[in-house]
Amino acid sequence: MNSHLTEDFLACFRQLPQDVKEKARKNYRYFLEPKKLMFGEIRNGHGERLDYSFHEGEGDRIVVIGHGVTGNKDRPALVALAEGLAAAGISALRFSFSGNGDSDGAFADSTITKEVADLGNIIDALDGYNVCYVGHSMGGAVGVLRATADERIQVLVSLAGMVHTKAFAEREFGDATPDEGFMWDEPDCPLSQTYVDDMATIDSVARNASKFAVPWLLVHGTEDDIVPIEDSHDILQYANEETELLELPGVDHVFSDDGTPIMVEKVVAWINQKL
Helix, strand or coil: CCCHHHHHHHHHHCCHHHHHHHHHHCCHHHHHHHHHHHHCCCCCCCCCCEEEECCCCCCCCCCEECCCCCCCCCCCHHHHHHHHHHHHCCEEEEECCCCCCCCCCCHHCCCCCHHHHHHHCCCCHCCCCCEEEEECCHHHHHHHHHHHHHHEEEEEEEECCCCHHHHHHHHCCCCCCCCEECCCCCCEEEEEEEEEHHHHHCCCCCCHHHCCCCCCEEEEEEECCCCHHHHHHHCCCCCCEEEEEEECCCCCCCCCCCHHHHHHHHHHHHHHHHH
């Protein structure tokens, strides 16, 4: 199918009533399977293309998965989670924030504030779906801020979610000079003054937890040495009554080794009940 026909098809498909679109998805999934036919090219407000991978499930449930600082959509634990969700019949879309992975944009421009907007642009493309967002590390802070202002997020999961942003930046990158040094000495990850200022301005997302009321799962390993489990303890004090904290003994920040299958099993089961 050439690009003009593809765009014409997408334009017509988007205008169909939701019940008709749902029947089309169920009966002609082989035709809609390629990800470019499902959601097309997704760009943020700066015109930057956001790279994503789609794992098809069934029905109208979808989980959007966002990564942490210096990460991308292909982190092993996030890929495993997306595959686990699809195996359970729940569609998943994992994406790289602008400036990260294969998405357009400069890494030096990456901030929580910009990523909150990126997430909104991703959700814009998911008309007709019931949306859950799963954010890892800094992506968890992104989810809290987006859920505060966006009712389209119906279920929320924070994986080792960052809460105290200013403290994190000072603790992890305090020895590096902004606009000269790098995050964790990674040459591809320059530490920008823009990033440092954004982290300081936000300071903490803890109090934002009281500004939305959706089912929310906090997942944190007891051996996390990047974002301490105390971050989850602190935000839980402000969260709504539908919030649960799942502590994983012996698990680190990136859910290494046995941490991944345990996390996937627990998170998929929980989302399957709540979404």
